[in-house]
Structure formats: C-alpha cells, structure tokens
Amino acid sequence: MINGSGLSVAVIGCGYWGSKHVRVLHSTDGVEQVVLVDAQEKRLEQLSRIYPAALRFSTLRAALPHIDAAVIATPPTSHVPVALEAIAAGKHVLVEKPLAINSAGARQLIDAADSARVTLMVGHTFEYNAAVWKLRELIHSQSLGEIYYLDSARLNLGLYQSDVNVILDLAPHDISIINHVLGETPRAVQAWASRHAHPRFEDVAYLRLFYDDERLSANVHVSWLDPCKVRRATAVGSEKMAVYDDLATEERIRVLDRGVRPPLPDDDLTQPPMSYRYGDITAPFVVPDEPLSVQDRHFVECIATHTAPNTDGACGLAVVEVLECAQLSLQLGRPVLLEELAAEARTRIPSGSLHVVGSRPWLRDHTTARWDSARHQERQPAQAAGASV
Numbered sequence: 156m157i158n159g160s161g162l163s164v165a166v167i168g169c170g171y172w173g174s175k176h177v178r179v180l181h182s183t184d185g186v187e188q189v190v191l192v193d194a195q196e197k198r199l200e201q202l203s204r205i206y207p208a209a210l211r212f213s214t215l216r217a218a219l220p221h222i223d224a225a226v227i228a229t230p231p232t233s234h235v236p237v238a239l240e241a242i243a244a245g246k247h248v249l250v251e252k253p254l255a256i257n258s259a260g261a262r263q264l265i266d267a268a269d270s271a272r273v274t275l276m277v278g279h280t281f282e283y284n285a286a287v288w289k290l291r292e293l294i295h296s297q298s299l300g301e302i303y304y305l306d307s308a309r310l311n312l313g314l315y316q317s318d319v320n321v322i323l324d325l326a327p328h329d330i331s332i333i334n335h336v337l338g339e340t341p342r343a344v345q346a347w348a349s350r351h352a353h354p355r356f357e358d359v360a361y362l363r364l365f366y367d368d369e370r371l372s373a374n375v376h377v378s379w380l381d382p383c384k385v386r387r388a389t390a391v392g393s394e395k396m397a398v399y400d401d402l403a404t405e406e407r408i409r410v411l412d413r414g415v416r417p418p419l420p421d422d423d424l425t426q427p428p429m430s431y432r433y434g435d436i437t438a439p440f441v442v443p444d445e446p447l448s449v450q451d452r453h454f455v456e457c458i459a460t461h462t463a464p465n466t467d468g469a470c471g472l473a474v475v476e477v478l479e480c481a482q483l484s485l486q487l488g489r490p491v492l493l494e495e496l497a498a499e500a501r502t503r504i505p506s507g508s509l510h511v512v513g514s515r516p517w518l519r520d521h522t523t524a525r526w527d528s529a530r531h532q533e534r535q536p537a538q539a540a541g542a543s544v
C-alpha cells in the first residue's frame with residue numbers, strides 16, 4: 156500500500172456521481188486516503204471545502220504515484236482510455252457504468268487487467284442493492300411462478316449527457332438489473348429510439364430483450380424527456396407479480412398475488428375469456444444499506460483478498476454487448492442477435508462511434524432484415540395463455 160495500512164483510492168472525475176464516491180470512500184474500511192482528480196478546478200475546489208486534507212490533482216497521471224486504486228467516474232466515452240492508463244500503472248480500477256461504449260473497449264479492459272493482475276470492477280450499483288437481490292430471490296425461488304416478462308422504466312426530465320445517448324446513459328442500470336435477476340443474458344435485442352430535444356443524441360428509447368426461452372422477454376423504457384420521475388422494475392409471473400419501485404421510501408418491493416387464467420378447454424365459451432385472481436399484496440423486508448457503500452466496500456475487499464468482484468469485467472461486458480446490440484438495432488432497424496455482434500462490429504461500425512446513430516431509424520427500409528423474426532414473434536394470446544398456466 157502506498158500509505159502503509161490502508162488503500163489510497165483516487166476518484167477520477169469528481170462530478171455528480173464521482174462526488175458521491177468521494178463521500179462514501181471517506182467512510183469505507185480499508186481506505187486510508189481519498190485522492191481527488193478532476194480536469195475542472197472548480198470541481199476540486201468545491202470538494203476541497205468539504206475534505207480539506209484530500210490530495211487533489213487535475214490529471215490521473217499526476218495522481219498515479221500517490222494511489223493504489225482508482226474509481227473512474229468520468230463520462231462514458233473516456234472510461235476505456237482513463238482505465239487503461241490506470242491499469243498500465245498497476246492500479247486496481249472500479250469503472251463506472253457502462254464499462255465501455257462498445258464491446259471491443261470492454262474486452263480491451265478485461266485483457267489489460269488480466270495481464271497487469273489488477274482488480275477490474277464495474278459500477279453496476281443496482282447489483283449491490285438489497286431490493287434487487289430480493290427481486291432475484293423471488294424469481295429464482297419461483298415464488299412468482301414461471302416468469303412471463305420483465306418490464307423496466309427509468310424516466311425523468313433527466314440530465315442530458317454530453318457524449319452518449321439515453322440508452323448508453325440509463326439503460327446500463329436496467330440491463331444489469333435484468334441480467335442479475337434472471338441470471339442469464341439475452342439472445343437478441345431490438346431498440347427503437349428518437350431524438351426530440353437534442354440534435355445528436357436520442358433522448359427517448361425502448362429496448363426489447365429476447366431470450367433462448369422464447370416465452371420470456373424483457374422491456375426497457377428509458378427517457379430524459381418525461382414529466383414524471385419513474386424508477387420501476389416489474390416482474391410478471393404466472394402465479395404472482397412483483398414491483399420494485401426505487402423511489403418508494405418504504406415497501407420498495409411489493410409482491411402482488413394477482414394473475415389471470417385462460418379458459419380450460421371445456422370452459423363455457425359464453426363466459427369472459429380470462430378469469431382474474433386478486434389476492435394479498437405483501438412487502439418483504441429490504442435491508443436499508445446504501446448500494447454505493449456496499450459496492451465500494453466490495454471493491455476494497457476484493458483488492459485486499461485478491462478475489463474477483465461480483466461485477467467483474469465479464470459482467471460489465473455482458474451489459475455492454477446488449478447496449479451495442481441496441482445501438483446496432485437502431486442503425487439497422489431490426490433485432491440484432493448477440494452472436495452477430497462481433498462480425499457486425501468488424502465490418503460496419505467504426506470504433507468508438509457506436510453512440511452516433513441515424514435519426515428516425517424506424518423510417519428505414521426493413522426489407523433487408525436477416526434476423527429470423529418468425530421465431531420471435533409475439534405469442535398469440537391464446538398460445539401464450541395455454542403455454543403458461
């Protein structure tokens with residue numbers, strides 16, 4: 156350790172989110188010193204008023220001799236070059252979401268960290284959130300029955316980013332939650348998005364994730380241009396439904412014993428087509444621990460014990476691949492299989508430009524779609540009901 160007993164951890168990028176890391180790291184066991192790094196002097200000055208003893212630098216390079224590890228909370232397009240610089244100097248890194256803006260960048264980080272034998276972790280904060288763990292438990296214990304679909308909405312009159320669209324900004328949260336609670340990654344992704352208030356970047360987007368099990372799907376709605384703040388994930392199962400509302404002060408997870416049943420073959424066809432069940436609503440206890448604290452504590456523990464983080468580079472890559480498929484789907488106007496990603500990335504997309512996509516992609520000619528959409532058609536209501544009850 157640079158400082159003797161504990162780690163010296165730099166926060167690179169002390170803006171909105173980086174300043175939260177600075178606060179949390181100051182009370183994290185195993186951290187001896189928090190070093191502030193930001194290209195903007197005013198950001199450093201603001202934080203220095205709260206933490207007058209903290210070392211501060213305007214570049215990572217200047218901070219390197221003073222640190223053991225770095226939390227990278229700069230804008231997404233800079234994650235890879237900044238993290239590579241830290242890794243090359245033998246520093247452990249926690250990279251904010253998304254790990255990279257394309258899978259080539261994410262792989263570069265994984266390889267570099269492996270070669271340098273340093274910890275690489277991605278800041279999928281919701282995977283350190285007790286409400287998300289509870290949702291995962293409900294799904295894995297089959298308390299909800301067979302999962303029909305997940306639906307996730309992250310809407311607000313939100314902070315427009317300067318380097319990426321709303322998909323790369325907000326959807327990493329939803330995708331990491333969905334990957335985590337299902338325990339699997341999608342097979343294909345389709346995206347629809349539009350630019351309204353911003354000239355370059357999509358500010359409203361919808362994603363659909365398809366799985367090997369064709370009866371399962373997940374929907375993601377992200378928006379910087381919505382009058383209502385919404386942070387909600389819903390899991391709908393054949394037996395029960397669960398709603399995770401991250402804005403709720405209490406009862407962040409609610410389990411609703413509700414469902415519908417299709418008619419049995421001998422049912423009276425003069426009756427309504429579905430019968431409805433309304434049962435209890437319960438709210439399981441969720442440990443009130445700040446997810447960012449849990450995450451940063453885990454980072455420090457992984458460094459100390461030389462163990463792989465729960466959200467390691469592969470976990471970050473899994474999210475980035477879905478994001479990249481979504482971006483590609485916007486360009487091509489069709490669903491994109493994850494397995495076609497590498498080939499498409501090599502032939503069609505200049506490195507680092509995935510966030511710049513064409514306008515109004517749904518107006519494009521879709522006749523060239525190669526994806527076998529018939530296999531992933533919407534289930535007809537009667538088939539869906541018959542298959543799952």
Ligand SMILES: NC(=O)c1ccc[n+]([C@@H]2O[C@H](COP(=O)([O-])OP(=O)(O)OC[C@H]3O[C@@H](n4cnc5c(N)ncnc54)[C@H](O)[C@@H]3O)[C@@H](O)[C@H]2O)c1
Pocket residue numbers: 167168169170171172173192193194195198213214215227228229230231233237251252253278279280324
């Ligand atoms: N995990 C979460 O829940 C969560 C929430 C919000 C944001 N984030 C992520 O955190 C990162 C930062 O987002 P933000 O909203 O705080 O942005 P921000 O614009 O508020 O802050 C970014 C800061 O980085 C600084 N910076 C940029 N390049 C730099 C460089 N090369 N060296 C040093 N400083 C540099 C800027 O001066 C700025 O102060 C993004 O990757 C974002 O996706 C994660």
